[in-house]
Amino acid sequence: MRFCRFDDNRLGVVRGDMVHDVTGVLEQLPPLSWPVPPGDHFFNHFDRLRPAMEAAADAAPGRPVSEVRLLSPVANPGKIIAAPVNYQLHLDESRADTQINFGTQVKTIHEYGVFLKANSSLIGPSQTVVADWADRRIDHEVELALVIGKRGFRIPLEDALDHVAGYMIGLDMTIRGTEDRSFRKSLDTFTVLGPHVVTSDELGDPGDLDFSIHVGSDLRQKSNTSLLVLGVAELIAYASKAYTLWPGDVILTGTPEGVAPVKPGDTMHAWIDRIGTMDVEVSG
Ligand code: MN
Numbered sequence: 480m481r482f483c484r485f486d487d488n489r490l491g492v493v494r495g496d497m498v499h500d501v502t503g504v505l506e507q508l509p510p511l512s513w514p515v516p517p518g519d520h521f522f523n524h525f526d527r528l529r530p531a532m533e534a535a536a537d538a539a540p541g542r543p544v545s546e547v548r549l550l551s552p553v554a555n556p557g558k559i560i561a562a563p564v565n566y567q568l569h570l571d572e573s574r575a576d577t578q579i580n581f582g583t584q585v586k587t588i589h590e591y592g593v594f595l596k597a598n599s600s601l602i603g604p605s606q607t608v609v610a611d612w613a614d615r616r617i618d619h620e621v622e623l624a625l626v627i628g629k630r631g632f633r634i635p636l637e638d639a640l641d642h643v644a645g646y647m648i649g650l651d652m653t654i655r656g657t658e659d660r661s662f663r664k665s666l667d668t669f670t671v672l673g674p675h676v677v678t679s680d681e682l683g684d685p686g687d688l689d690f691s692i693h694v695g696s697d698l699r700q701k702s703n704t705s706l707l708v709l710g711v712a713e714l715i716a717y718a719s720k721a722y723t724l725w726p727g728d729v730i731l732t733g734t735p736e737g738v739a740p741v742k743p744g745d746t747m748h749a750w751i752d753r754i755g756t757m758d759v760e761v762s763g
Pocket of ligand 1: 561
């Protein structure tokens with residue numbers, strides 16, 4: 480199944496080019512009071528809601544996806560985990576290009592571990608990335624993103640993929656410079672997720688997905704997830720050594736070579752095989 484969040488927080492099941500509004504299913508979520516439990520409220524209950532979403536989609540008329548405003552399919556992630564330099568050719572370009580490394584030594588992912596991006600940086604494809612630091616280089620990084628569906632701590636490698644609810648396209652927007660990654664990658668609008676979640680059973684093996692990003696008509700990045708240094712299962716096992724992974728937590732798996740600047744007025748066109756496409760505008 481594919482599902483999205485759109486317009487004024489509507490929940491949609493996506494079939495082909497059409498979105499079927501199944502927002503009424505959300506009435507089955509238990510009421511919340513303060514403090515809210517850990518995890519994203521929807522993903523905490525997704526397995527139970529899923530059959531009702533399918534049934535509601537059968538009955539709901541479709542609207543073209545192109546006519547709705549797509550929001551991040553994950554509304555309230557508990558945390559956004561990201562993988563640094565997780566493709567060898569991106570490590571190579573980062574070490575070679577002073578406009579990427581700014582004189583800092585670029586280490587390997589085994590040395591860095593993973594890092595966290597602020598949840599407040601999260602937007603969906605209908606919103607715009609704000610690149611208004613005119614004196615600084617702001618780059619796109621296209622990445623396979625996943626959302627956790629089952630809580631786990633110190634998850635064994637062989638069980639890791641069972642903890643994934645589904646997959647999305649992710650953009651890990653980045654200011655180049657000397658500051659810590661958590662600063663440079665956490666500006667408002669610097670994490671984009673969309674266009675929808677493809678459930679893990681529908682997507683299948685995440686380890687062989689072609690993907691790309693164009694800015695305008697220029698092809699900037701093109702790779703395949705088989706080239707990840709730490710693959711999807713390894714990242715889940717690694718991150719969960721440190722953190723309990725809760726439903727709704729997001730992992731951005733890392734970007735390949737070809738990172739390059741964007742400027743106000745640009746439109747980014749991202750694509751991942753078996754997920755789809757998303758277009759995201761850049762404003763000043
Ligand atoms: Mn990245």
